[in-house]
Amino acid sequence: MKLTLHTDYALRTLIYLGIHTDRLVSIREVAQVYGISENHLVKIIHRLGLGGFIETARGRNGGLKLARPASEIGIGDVVRYTEEDLGLVTCMQPEQAAAGHCCILSDVCRLRGVLGEALASFMTVLDHYTLEGMITPDERRRLGGREAGQAGNLSASDLKPAG
Amino acid sequence: MKLTLHTDYALRTLIYLGIHTDRLVSIREVAQVYGISENHLVKIIHRLGLGGFIETARGRNGGLKLARPASEIGIGDVVRYTEEDLGLVTCMQPEQAAAGHCCILSDVCRLRGVLGEALASFMTVLDHYTLEGMITPDERRRLGGREAGQAGNLSASDLKPAG
DNA sequence: ATAAAAGGTGTAGAAATTATACATCTTACG
DNA sequence: CGTAAGATGTATAATTTCTACACCTTTTAT
Structure with missing residues (x-):
């Protein structure tokens, strides 16, 4: 008996979004931070959107954010x-x-x-x-100051261009 | 999240053994009653034996029985x-x-x-x-008077001989 | 208007897990 | 000794899960 990776990734994505509530986060960013398949994550995130857990914005400067405060999820x-x-x-x-x-x-x-x-x-x-309870100061420190490779060993500009 | 069929079958086997405490039950009988693969059940039952839940007896007139009273499992x-x-x-x-x-x-x-x-x-x-709690009078009635096809639509002598 | 960025969707295939089948060995009883 | 029953190992089939790829749609910046 175990939960699918699906659930694992969904929870981690939500936690990450819960830490970065000040801006939109891209799928690519989440995938890179956790080192998981971007293609796979796309579908999980899509479902999270359908379920009303997150809101998505397409287009340039688009991204993801929690649909409700972390304390209500x-x-x-x-x-x-x-x-x-x-x-x-x-x-x-x-x-x-x-x-x-x-x-x-x-x-x-x-x-x-x-x-x-x-x-x-x-x-x-x-x-x-609730999601809020999952976010400790420690984690916020760990994942929070990410901008240029705090979380992983990559900088925001390292993301591969397109193809 | 779900339990494997492994666990499902193990529990059902134990319930069946819990109903028939007066005699030894063969693997084949259990498999036929529940309509599951005998080959698969063999391994599950073997493991139940290793785990000390049941006792097995080989040879002619061999079979399975609970190692402890149902109330202690x-x-x-x-x-x-x-x-x-x-x-x-x-x-x-x-x-x-x-x-x-x-x-x-x-x-x-x-x-x-x-x-x-x-x-x-x-x-x-x-x-x-405990296992005892799983055995209701209804079930005992249903699986208890088995001998000649009460439980399934087979009689004890219908079991295929060997090959 | 057009191009670029980002999410949306579908399909195909790889990998892992689970279930089944088959073959053979060991043990116990008569 | 022969037969019945469990013990064990291997191989195959089926299912599920994960990854990769291709292409579409929406939004925004220029």
Whole structure:
């Protein structure tokens, strides 16, 4: 059991945006800072936009920013949204649950209830935290003074031109 | 985020064994009842044996049984054992955590702590239940009177001979 | 108006994980 | 000894996840 990189990246992107609320941040910047695939990040960020977590601006000087203050973005909400498949066992997959015939244990299967309860508990913990809580002074220091290679070993002008 | 089929099957097998405590159950029987691959189940069951959850007996009239009463087998323990990889994000993978340099968020990353707490909460819920709690009278009725095709649509003698 | 910068979208393929099948060995019982 | 049942290892198939590439759309600066 683990969260997908999808969720991992989404959370990190949000944290980064939460630190840089004074300006728009480009996808490329986020990808470079964390050393992850820009192409992959594009899709994750797009989804975050659809989900209303961030606002995007196209065109020159465009970029990303949080749609709401970090204090109003719940970690649980992000995970719930990013992690599409929260059915823990085959019993809980929508198709099967809908059809009513999951495993032979069927609807009297307590397993489903217990796992569901555990999952709810998991989410409840996450719901107690907001993005703001993820941003410590230490991190702000680490990722905050970035402009010219504080965060990584690259300067803003090092970004490859286009092709 | 979801548990592997591995865990799913392991739990179901244990439930089945918990219902049939009066005799040894063969792997083939479990596989047929749930309609899952016998070959796959073999390995899962082997691991359950290594983990001390069940006892196996080889040879003619061999089979499986719970190593302890169902009331002493915690669901959390089973999941913890079966689900090897409980690191929720790359931050938490042992290799990386050990090396101390996970993501650039590094050790001041609160994310890790929060996800860890959520996971602990998840497991705590599971720890409140034992295998015994998973076995309801309904299920016992459903899987209990099996001998000749109550559970599936097969009789004990329908099991394919060998090759 | 045009060019450049940045996000949006779709597809294809690589890599990793998970599940299944097959073959063979070991053990226990009769 | 022969058979039934678990133990083990390997190989293949299926699925999921990740990456790369190509091209489109929108916005802004000149």
